[in-house]
Amino acid sequence: MTNLISGIKCRDELKKNLSKRIKKIKEKLTLTVISVGDDEASKIYIKNKIKECQSVNIECNHLHFENITTNKLVKIIKKLNKDSSVTSILVQLPLPKNIDENIIINTIDYKKDVDGLTDINIAKLYSNKKGIIPCTAKGIIDLLEFSKINIEEKNVTIIGRSNLVGKPLAVSLLNKNATVTLCHSKTKNLKIHTKSADIIIVAVGKPGLINQKMVSKDTIIIDVGINRINGKICGDADKSVYKKCKAVTPVPGGVGPMTVYEVLSNTLECYKLQKDKK
């Protein structure tokens, strides 16, 4: 019987610990969320993040703009950077097309960059130096470690090379001494790479992409896909692999809860980075 790796259980345990650590801090930790426009999915994500923050006593301020220019948003972020009562800043993506996403992201002080998307944090991750790691990548690492799944010396095949998940995950796992293969839409014969993997991490958004012919019985599958079929949410791994492989993260209830948790955890990391520099 396949072992289901519960992101909910892991998140709940880690949250207890995080909450204790936050209580010990005299200052109030605060997260400022910035959103622009009316993306429906974004609204749900933000609501979720605010609720989670409150549950560990992180104050959440939400700045919403129906419409704003790049220049004005830059000025607002620069003010937040200087404001010592602001611990971390999250710019909800995607931004409307009239706004220069790269400029906005890189205006955020890297020590307040809760999503780990600034150039400086990318370079720190790449060079294996202390910085803020993107939430989904960090959530997966934490989930593996919590589940006592060894990463070091393992062959990990990642499918999907996005800047938000695949690439930071590849670097994070490499930093933990895994041997990483990064596959994507141009990979020929994906099966060779999944069959030989100790751990498969799939983050593509294609339901059924991983089927039981592609996995070995000792494989662990981390399913980052979130797809909607007939109103039901499912991942990128076909349910048939659940019977065959060693362990798998369910969708929903696997990686998703971990990603939101890391917003809280990274807010504490931001606080620590700012303290270190003083």
Added chain:
Amino acid sequence: MTNLISGIKCRDELKKNLSKRIKKIKEKLTLTVISVGDDEASKIYIKNKIKECQSVNIECNHLHFENITTNKLVKIIKKLNKDSSVTSILVQLPLPKNIDENIIINTIDYKKDVDGLTDINIAKLYSNKKGIIPCTAKGIIDLLEFSKINIEEKNVTIIGRSNLVGKPLAVSLLNKNATVTLCHSKTKNLKIHTKSADIIIVAVGKPGLINQKMVSKDTIIIDVGINRINGKICGDADKSVYKKCKAVTPVPGGVGPMTVYEVLSNTLECYKLQKDKK
């Protein structure tokens, strides 16, 4: 019979073309090389770079310091950043231990960063945006393309995860749609990853690391290793693979000349980046 991939031939051809493109530019292109201390190997590398620059009409200014503080060197680099007669800047590594290498590198304007080592250039490479790519990684890509070796959709196994070679190479090849596996000292059973590769790139510094049992007859080997045995220079691939695999870069005469060439090529790229911004 194995095909030898000559870096010398490739460099000479590319240099002819580069020289023509530089001649068309009205401004004089200049490279400023900064070195500190008395590292013997560095002296030879610098001499080589200066000679190569002159051969394509790039003026080379060498600033050498026996001893200098981080702060003073930062001030010098800031001046060079502002000086419009300086096209590119190269800080010869390693720097003496009393100097903060990270601060020095990141003081260089990314548009003058001929080695592609600043955080901004790392992030640009990672995000597949236009920037300066580290010389050895770019040299290998150019050598493969010049040799008409297809990269797209190929399985490439890189051995060695340094910030100077392995990592930028992995990202560069990924950006060219290769499927990349990054191996290192903690990789178990290296042979699995080399046997299944279309292209093996080895950059470790261990003579004989790749032997004929580890390669297939259709494999192409790019040997970045430079080792000295009994006064002779050799790479990381054992000579026995030369008979077995499809093509290999010799050491010396393979990747080495390409790395130096890219200092010249990147100086032109720096010039273009600076023009773009005006």
